[in-house]
Amino acid sequence: MDKMQNLSKNQQIIFDLIDKSSEPMKAYSILHNVQKKGIKAPLQVYRALDKLVEIGKIHKIESRNAFIACHNSSCQVSKATAFSICEICKKVTEISSASLSKYLTNFKDKDGMKYSKYNLEFFGLCKKCR
Amino acid sequence: MDKMQNLSKNQQIIFDLIDKSSEPMKAYSILHNVQKKGIKAPLQVYRALDKLVEIGKIHKIESRNAFIACHNSSCQVSKATAFSICEICKKVTEISSASLSKYLTNFKDKDGMKYSKYNLEFFGLCKKCR
DNA sequence: TTACATAGTGTTATAATATAACAATTTAAA
DNA sequence: TTTAAATTGTTATATTATAACACTATGTAA
Numbered sequence: 001m002d003k004m005q006n007l008s009k010n011q012q013i014i015f016d017l018i019d020k021s022s023e024p025m026k027a028y029s030i031l032h033n034v035q036k037k038g039i040k041a042p043l044q045v046y047r048a049l050d051k052l053v054e055i056g057k058i059h060k061i062e063s064r065n066a067f068i069a070c071h072n073s074s075c076q077v078s079k080a081t082a083f084s085i086c087e088i089c090k091k092v093t094e095i096s097s098a099s100l101s102k103y104l105t106n107f108k109d110k111d112g113m114k115y116s117k118y119n120l121e122f123f124g125l126c127k128k129c130r
Numbered sequence: 131m132d133k134m135q136n137l138s139k140n141q142q143i144i145f146d147l148i149d150k151s152s153e154p155m156k157a158y159s160i161l162h163n164v165q166k167k168g169i170k171a172p173l174q175v176y177r178a179l180d181k182l183v184e185i186g187k188i189h190k191i192e193s194r195n196a197f198i199a200c201h202n203s204s205c206q207v208s209k210a211t212a213f214s215i216c217e218i219c220k221k222v223t224e225i226s227s228a229s230l231s232k233y234l235t236n237f238k239d240k241d242g243m244k245y246s247k248y249n250l251e252f253f254g255l256c257k258k259c260r
Numbered sequence: 261t262t263a264c265a266t267a268g269t270g271t272t273a274t275a276a277t278a279t280a281a282c283a284a285t286t287t288a289a290a
Numbered sequence: 291t292t293t294a295a296a297t298t299g300t301t302a303t304a305t306t307a308t309a310a311c312a313c314t315a316t317g318t319a320a
Contacts, residue, residue, distance in 0.1 A: 009268085009269085010268080027306065043309090063249065107230060109223075109225055109227070115214060116253070116254050119250070123247035124246050127241060127243070138286090156277085157276090158276070171300065173279075
């Protein structure tokens with residue numbers, strides 16, 4: 001199951017909305033925005049979100065309970081994500097740094113354990129808000 | 131405001147509970163456990179949790195909406211956290227790696243921005259579950 | 261084509277997580 | 291000791307997310 005598959009009707013509607021948004025969107029905000037397209041219930045939104053996250057088209061910003069389209073074209077699946085979050089304007093940007101992802105993918109803990117997945121959220125002030 | 135300050139009554143009750151727990155605790159589970167001590171309402175729990183997070187005595191595991199006591203005695207404030215999370219048994223461990231924290235603290239994004247705070251959650255299988 | 265499995269949809273109800281607003285009390289400093 | 295800041299108690303409500311069930315569409319293998 002990869003990014004190239006066709007999305008279902010609800011998945012496409014919801015992905016298009018998130019993809020057009022300049023900021024992460026919350027589930028109920030998505031719901032309000034797609035009610036005119038016939039998506040009436042929270043569960044319809046959450047199901048589409050779950051699938052979109054699973055196939056890596058969107059990511060969840062855990063600290064915000066919000067969803068953002070993936071802008072890292074090289075990642076087929078959503079398993080190694082990093083974001084910067086501005087604490088003033090709340091702008092969220094996906095970080096795609098080869099050296100960062102290499103460092104984290106190869107990171108071993110005390111017991112020598114490596115981890116296949118990670119999510120990293122950086123907080124600070126963006127350029128505009130400094 | 132640092133870790134050494136005295137905690138208030140509710141803060142102490144709730145910290146003790148989380149600190150004794152072998153796994154991250156959720157807010158309403160905490161509530162159920164402290165009702166016999168006179169803490170009756172969600173807000174009383176959330177207020178104590180907010181404060182404990184602020185002063186670095188506990189951390190929130192964002193991907194789980196759960197709270198864990200800080201086991202990294204060197205961190206006075208909760209601003210740079212890293213955890214490993216087992217996807218089977220759900221065990222969460224705080225990672226205290228000087229090289230990891232150094233790498234992330236010094237990480238600069240494309241624009242040269244550095245970030246004062248971060249939260250990193252690794253997912254994989256722990257030793258027991260492999 | 262038929263049948264069969266898998267994925268997706270629609271719907272109602274409800275669970276789980278978190279905050280608003282207001283009044284009272286305690287604590288710690290000036 | 292009086293004043294400011296932090297904490298508490300309380301009710302109500304907002305926000306985020308899932309359970310359960312019935313039905314429909316889609317792809318695939320016989």
